[in-house]
Amino acid sequence: MKRKLLLSNCLLGVAVLILSGIAPAQSSRNAAASKDKLSTVLNPAITEKLAVRVPLAPRLDTLEGKTIYIVDMNYEGMIGTPVLGEMQAWFAKNMPSVKTILKLKGGSYISDDPALWKEIAANKANGVILGVAG
Amino acid sequence: MSRFAGTLEKEYGIPTVSLSNENIVSFGIGAHFKYSTGMPLRFVGVPYPFTGLKPEALKTYPEGKDRVSGKPLMQAIVDCLTKPLTAEEKKSGIPPEAAPQSKFLPPDTEDNLQRLFKDKGWTDYNPVLLPTEERVAAMLKGTSHKPNELVKKDSGTFGTIRPFTVENVAIIAVMAGAKPSYLPVILALSTQVPYMDSTTSNAVMVLVNGPIRKQIGMNSGEGALGPVAEANSVIGRAMTLIHATIQGYQEGVSGFSSLSNPLRYNNVTIAEAEEDLPEGWKPIHVQMGFKPEDSVLTLFSGWQFVNCSGSVVEHYPPQLLMRDFTRVLAAMGSATLIMDPSVAYQLKNTQGFQTKEALSEWLSKNAEVPAGTYWANSIASGMMGPLGKQGLEPYASWQKVPSDTLIKHLREPRNIRTIVVGGKTASVWFITDFMAGRGVSIDAWR
Numbered sequence: 001m002k003r004k005l006l007l008s009n010c011l012l013g014v015a016v017l018i019l020s021g022i023a024p025a026q027s028s029r030n031a032a033a034s035k036d037k038l039s040t041v042l043n044p045a046i047t048e049k050l051a052v053r054v055p056l057a058p059r060l061d062t063l064e065g066k067t068i069y070i071v072d073m074n075y076e077g078m079i080g081t082p083v084l085g086e087m088q089a090w091f092a093k094n095m096p097s098v099k100t101i102l103k104l105k106g107g108s109y110i111s112d113d114p115a116l117w118k119e120i121a122a123n124k125a126n127g128v129i130l131g132v133a134g
Numbered sequence: 135m136s137r138f139a140g141t142l143e144k145e146y147g148i149p150t151v152s153l154s155n156e157n158i159v160s161f162g163i164g165a166h167f168k169y170s171t172g173m174p175l176r177f178v179g180v181p182y183p184f185t186g187l188k189p190e191a192l193k194t195y196p197e198g199k200d201r202v203s204g205k206p207l208m209q210a211i212v213d214c215l216t217k218p219l220t221a222e223e224k225k226s227g228i229p230p231e232a233a234p235q236s237k238f239l240p241p242d243t244e245d246n247l248q249r250l251f252k253d254k255g256w257t258d259y260n261p262v263l264l265p266t267e268e269r270v271a272a273m274l275k276g277t278s279h280k281p282n283e284l285v286k287k288d289s290g291t292f293g294t295i296r297p298f299t300v301e302n303v304a305i306i307a308v309m310a311g312a313k314p315s316y317l318p319v320i321l322a323l324s325t326q327v328p329y330m331d332s333t334t335s336n337a338v339m340v341l342v343n344g345p346i347r348k349q350i351g352m353n354s355g356e357g358a359l360g361p362v363a364e365a366n367s368v369i370g371r372a373m374t375l376i377h378a379t380i381q382g383y384q385e386g387v388s389g390f391s392s393l394s395n396p397l398r399y400n401n402v403t404i405a406e407a408e409e410d411l412p413e414g415w416k417p418i419h420v421q422m423g424f425k426p427e428d429s430v431l432t433l434f435s436g437w438q439f440v441n442c443s444g445s446v447v448e449h450y451p452p453q454l455l456m457r458d459f460t461r462v463l464a465a466m467g468s469a470t471l472i473m474d475p476s477v478a479y480q481l482k483n484t485q486g487f488q489t490k491e492a493l494s495e496w497l498s499k500n501a502e503v504p505a506g507t508y509w510a511n512s513i514a515s516g517m518m519g520p521l522g523k524q525g526l527e528p529y530a531s532w533q534k535v536p537s538d539t540l541i542k543h544l545r546e547p548r549n550i551r552t553i554v555v556g557g558k559t560a561s562v563w564f565i566t567d568f569m570a571g572r573g574v575s576i577d578a579w580r
Contacts, residue, residue, distance in 0.1 A: 038241040042265045044256050044305045044379050049295040050229040051172035054140070057147040060216050068215070073135060077519025078509065078533075082189040083153075083180070086196045090208050105138075106524065108517045112138065121146040127215040128142050131153030132180065133135040 066126035067099045071116070073109045073133055080104050081132050101125075109133060136162045139175045150175070151214035155182045156201045157333070157390040165388045169294035174223050176214040178202055238267075251309075256379045258371060258399075262309035273304040276314030277321060277579055289327040289380055291388040298324070298380050306379060310372035315350045316365060320372045321579035322431040326571070327381045329373075330435040331389045334513065337397035337436065339470075339568050340373060341553060342405045343419035344429030346576055352405035356557025359404060359472070359564075370403030397439060407555045410475035412482040414489050418553060421490065422573045429576040434551075436568030437464045446561040451485055452477055453496060459565045460501040460544060465514030468549040468569035469497065474556035477563050494550035501544045506537025 060066060070088055072080040084102060091098045101123075106113040120128060135152050142150045152162065152175060159177040167174055179201030200210035239247070247264055251257050263269065274281055281301035290296040303324045307317050319342060329338050342352055353363030361367050377383045385391065408417045408426075419430035440459055446452045456471060463469055471493075473481075487493045509515050509532070522529030532541050544550055551570050556562070 036243055039244055039247060039264060039266060040238055040241045041247060042267065042270050042301075042305050043235050043237060043239045044251070044265065044302070044309065045235040045254070046289075046296045046298050046302060046380055046382065047234045048169055048232055048290070048382070049297065050168055050232055051170050051295065052228055053172045053225045054144050055226045056173060056176070056219055056223045057143045057149045059149050059218055062216060063212055071138075073138075074520050075516065076512070077514075077516040078523075082192045083195045086193045087208070087211075090196050094208070095212075106520070108520045109135075110517075111520070112141075114141075117138070117141055117146060120142070121148065125148055128139075128148055128150040129153060129211060129215075130135055130139055130142075130150060133152070133154045133158050 060126055063095060063127070064097045067101065067124065068127045068129060069120050069123075069125045070100055070102045070129045070131070071120075072102065072104045073130060074105050074107070075109045075132055077108060084129075084131055087129065087131075136166050136171050136173075136175055140171050140173050143173060143175070149215050151211055152177045153211070154179060156180075157182070157386075159202055160386075161388065161390070165290070165294055165382075166292060169290055169296070170292060172229075178207060178210045178214060180207070255384055256375065257309070258374045258378070262375075263311050265305040265308040269308045270301065270304050273308050273312065273314050273317055274301065276304075276307075276317030279321070279579065285321065285324055286327065290382050291328050291331060293328065294382075294388075296380065296382055302380060303376070306375045307372055310368050310375050312368045312372060313350070313365075316369055316372075318429075318576050318579040319346060319350070319369055319431060320376075322574045322576045323369070323373055323433075324376050324380060325574060326431075326433050327376060329377055329381060329383075329433070331383060331391065333390045333392055334437065335391050335393040335395050337395040337402070337439075338373070339397070339402035339434040339436070339566075340370060340404070341418060341432045341434065341570075342369075342403075342429070342576070343408065343417050343432070343573075344424070344576070345427060346429035347405035347408075354405045354407035354410075354555050356559060358407070358555045358557065359402065361400065366403045366405070367400065370400035373401045373403070374398065395437070402434075402439070404472075404553070404555050406553055407475055410478075410558070411554050412475075412478050415478060415482065415552075415554065416490065418551065418570070419573050421551075422570075424573055424575075430573040431576050432573045433571045434470055434566075434568035435571065436466075436468070436470070436566055438462065438567045440565050442563045442565070444562070446477055446480055446563075452481060452561075452563065453485055453487070453493065456563070456565055457497060457501050460497065461503045461507065463565070463567035465503075465508050465511040465518070465543060466567060466569060467543060467545050468567055469501075469544055470551040470553065470566045470568040470570065471563060472553045472555060472566065473563035474558060474561055475554055476556075476558045476561040478552075478554045480561060490552040491547065493552060494547040497550050498544050498547040499542070501542065502540040503543045504537060505532050505535050505539045505541050508532065508541060508543055509537075 088100045091100045139150045139152045142148045156179045159179045200207045203210045279300045283300045287297040307320045350365045352365045481487045518529045522533040
């Protein structure tokens with residue numbers, strides 16, 4: 001009786017070993033097949049539309065004798081940036097025939113100031129330096 | 135800045151050069167030119183930072199190099215105003231249509247597609263569920279809207295043109311792991327692009343009100359702000375994917391957030407615990423004028439998210455600690471409190487705040503910050519400083535007082551919001567500087 005039980009246990013063990021050997025092999029083949037399977041998926045990318053092109057204004061032949069506005073964008077909000085004052089000083093020293101006018105733009109750095117742009121045009125400015133933004 | 139340079143060049147024919155920090159230059163001559171202004175504006179670049187430096191340090195900038203051309207800065211400025219236009223700079227008219235994106239990607243293995251999605255910047259760098267035709271078709275059953283319906287046109291950062299459809303949003307919803315029942319919320323969310331981005335590392339919060347919260351299983355109870363509920367997690371993730379894919383946000387290309395913000399990992403996606411509000415306290419959407427039975431999504435934008443660090447105590451009423459904590463908030467004049475229902479009940483029953491509005495009124499009247507601290511915040515100085523200089527009150531007066539003078543910085547009670555959410559296991563609350571946007575109907579997208 002004991003011998004019979006032992007034999008059946010052994011057979012069961014062999015069966016388990018065989019099955020456990022086969023199953024991983026099949027599973028790994030399936031996994032490999034699934035890994036190589038090609039999928040077709042929808043494209044998440046958005047088509048961007050290019051903006052209508054607008055040419056820049058013609059450039060000046062020279063700055064000599066011209067009027068250049070230097071407009072402070074008021075980035076910090078409380079005081080103008082000294083960088084632009086230094087630029088004005090650079091023109092005075094290195095290109096003294098250039099007339100520079102330093103203006104602080106109204107509103108915050110993101111606010112438009114149409115009155116200033118009109119004033120600049122009305123005063124026949126030849127060029128503008130806008131600064132500073134970050 | 136590009137907007138103003140464009141006005142001077144286009145409307146007045148005045149040659150203009152813009153002096154900017156490098157990151158603005160790359161946006162101005164990159165995405166903003168191509169998809170918004172259409173003008174190849176001329177820029178020169180200076181090093182960052184130029185705020186917070188002593189004037190002596192800033193004075194050296196004109197002696198330095200232009201970060202765009204590499205020339206001496208002042209020479210580069212002269213050149214920008216005098217060098218003849220190139221053929222590219224003279225172009226006008228409608229550009230050739232960009233080749234439309236193909237509907238499908240070329241067939242590939244799952245591993246390769248996952249890698250492609252990450253390489254393209256379409257993910258949050260966790261694996262996504264790949265949007266097969268079957269999955270997207272199943273997702274589209276979550277709305278009555280047609281797949282090819284245009285949701286919005288100007289969806290890119292700063293309004294660059296990126297038109298997208300209901301199907302584009304359904305693709306994102308699949309990728310995020312959403313159920314079709316979440317789609318109306320995700321569509322409502324997509325209508326709010328472009329989401330606010332700032333170099334100053336802000337974040338956005340998503341609030342859902344109304345019956346859809348329960349219908350899709352959003353968590354308003356225990357763990358409401360944590361990653362413990364499928365709907366909250368997946369909708370928050372969908373927002374990140376919309377930001378990356380539909381808005382096209384790419385760090386260093388179309389956005390330049392120095393630190394970014396950890397709140398962006400799930401965009402604080404919450405659903406108000408409307409059933410747990412004390413009597414007389416209305417849900418946010420009802421305060422905004424919607425009906426209780428409407429399902430509504432509200433986006434909040436801000437920077438800070440401060441925990442009260444413990445439960446409410448008997449010897450110091452919660453509204454006093456809330457008042458104290460407002461001192462650290464960004465100086466935008468807004469605050470949003472996110473509190474457990476137990477705190478709301480204490481505020482009503484023990485402290486006498488019969489409504490959310492009463493609490494907002496009280497905080498507006500009692501919250502104070504030193505003027506110096508207020509103006510030290512660059513968001514306040516940059517936005518409100520010029521208003522004060524123009525004489526607008528109270529900013530004009532706040533600029534004149536000594537820096538240790540206390541000012542009442544939360545001026546408008548309507549900009550102080552209260553959201554009730556949580557599991558009633560501790561009387562905790564957060565205070566944030568988040569400002570609510572307008573509520574958006576989710577029902578319109580069912």
